[in-house]
Amino acid sequence: MLTKNLQKIGLNEKEAKVYLASLELGEANIQRIAKKAGIKRTTAYDILASLKEKGLISTVKKDKRFYYYAENPSSLMADLEEKQEALKKIMPELLSFDNLLDRKPKIRYFEGAQGLKEVYMDTLGYPDREMLSWVAEEAFYDFDVDFLESRYHPTRIKKKIWTREIASDDPATRAYQAKDASSLRKTKLLPSKPFPLDVGISIYGDNKVGIVSFKEELGLIIESDKIHNTLKSMFEFFWEKL
Numbered sequence: 132m133l134t135k136n137l138q139k140i141g142l143n144e145k146e147a148k149v150y151l152a153s154l155e156l157g158e159a160n161i162q163r164i165a166k167k168a169g170i171k172r173t174t175a176y177d178i179l180a181s182l183k184e185k186g187l188i189s190t191v192k193k194d195k196r197f198y199y200y201a202e203n204p205s206s207l208m209a210d211l212e213e214k215q216e217a218l219k220k221i222m223p224e225l226l227s228f229d230n231l232l233d234r235k236p237k238i239r240y241f242e243g244a245q246g247l248k249e250v251y252m253d254t255l256g257y258p259d260r261e262m263l264s265w266v267a268e269e270a271f272y273d274f275d276v277d278f279l280e281s282r283y284h285p286t287r288i289k290k291k292i293w294t295r296e297i298a299s300d301d302p303a304t305r306a307y308q309a310k311d312a313s314s315l316r317k318t319k320l321l322p323s324k325p326f327p328l329d330v331g332i333s334i335y336g337d338n339k340v341g342i343v344s345f346k347e348e349l350g351l352i353i354e355s356d357k358i359h360n361t362l363k364s365m366f367e368f369f370w371e372k373l
Contacts, residue, residue, distance in 0.1 A: 133147070133151055134147040134148060134151065135147075137150065137151070140207065140211060145168070145170055145174065145178050146178055146181060146182055148168040148169065148170065149164060149168045149170070149175060149178045149179060149182060149188075150182055150187055150188070150201055151168075152164050152167035152168040153182075153188060153199055153200060153201035154201040154204070155167065157200060158191065158198045158199070158200045159198060159199060159200070160196060160197070160198055160199070161175050161176065161179065161197075161199065164179070164199060179199055185210070186202060186206055186210065187201065187202050187206060187207070188200070188201060188202065189202055236353055236354060236355035236357075236358060237353070237354040237355070238351060238352070238353050238354075239351070239352045240349075240350070240351060241349070241350035241351070241352070242348060242349060242350070243348050244274070244275060244348060246348070246349075246350050247274065247343045247345065247348060247350045248275070248278060248283075249350070250341045250342070250343050250350035250351070250352055251278075251279075251283050251341070251343070252283070253339070253341060253352055254287075254292070254333050254335045254336075254339075254341055255283075255286055255287060255290060255292065256336070257292065257335055257336045258290035258291055258292060259290070259291045259292070260292060260293075260335070260336070261292075261293045261294070261295065262292055262293070262294045262295075262333055262334065262335040263294070263295050263296075263333070263334040263335075263363060263366045263367075264294055264295070264296045264297070264331065264332065264333045264334070265296070265297050265298075265328050265330075265331060265332040265366070266296050266297065266298035266299070266304065266307075266318075266328065266331055267298075267299065267328045267329055267330055267331045267343075267345065268298070268299040268301040268303060268304060268323065268328065269329065269330075269331075269345040269346060270331055270343075270345060271301070271303035271304070271307070272303070273345040273346050274345050284314060287315070288314060288315050291315065292315070293315050293316065294315065294316040294317075295316065295317050295318075295319075295366075295370060296316055296317070296318045296319070297318075297319050297320075297321055297328075297366070297369055297370065297373065298318055298319075298320055298321065298328070299320070299321055299323040299326075299327060299328045300320040300321060300322055300323045301323055304318070304320060305320070308320065319370065319373040320373070321369070321373065329344070330342055330343060330344045330345075331343045331345070332362065334359060334362050334363050334366060337356075337359075338354050338355060338356045338359045339352060339353065339354055339359060340352070340353040340355070340358055340359055340362055341353075
């Protein structure tokens with residue numbers, strides 16, 4: 132128990148064992164400390180040196196031999212208090228770095244058919260909102276169409292998530308477009324030969340972008356204001372041109 136608690140305040144397991152052995156033995160040579168701690172003598176040299184740097188072990192020379200002894204355990208408390216004060220001083224600056232990290236894009240990766248479904252399901256977390264999407268024709272041929280028709284789209288409609296979608300012009304997407312009125316969406320078709328859409332892209336929420344590559348069975352969810360806003364601008368440009 133003592134060893135584990137010492138590890139919680141910054142010592143590794145072997146340092147904790149050597150420190151406790153030194154406390155119990157008082158002044159002792161390295162052989163006795165290593166034996167008491169249950170470690171190799173060669174290892175004990177490095178550990179004692181590390182503990183000495185931390186102010187937890189001191190040495191005394193007697194009869195041309197060095198003996199080690201543990202400093203008062205209260206020094207551990209003093210060390211912790213010193214670290215706490217140092218941390219308080221630099222915390223505002225550290226938090227400023229944390230704010231910068233929060234503004235960096237967050238990316239989650241998904242693989243396999245189930246992973247692609249997770250990307251789709253994430254878009255359903257924003258009811259009563261509009262979603263913009265590029266729809267790849269592969270969604271109709273290389274994905275679980277039953278999942279889309281029986282689960283995803285009914286749930287989206289129930290949550291009143293309107294969509295505007297740009298899809299590759301294809302017999303399947305024309306049939307899909309014909310159901311727009313009952314599906315809370317408006318679809319525009321893009322000529323598929325000069326402008327193929329090989330992946331599906333959804334722009335939703337406040338800052339999210341979902342990307343699915345069906346044949347590769349790879350999905351991404353990106354949280355980024357800048358990527359979200361740029362892709363939204365690109366979508367609106369194409370939407371107006373079609």
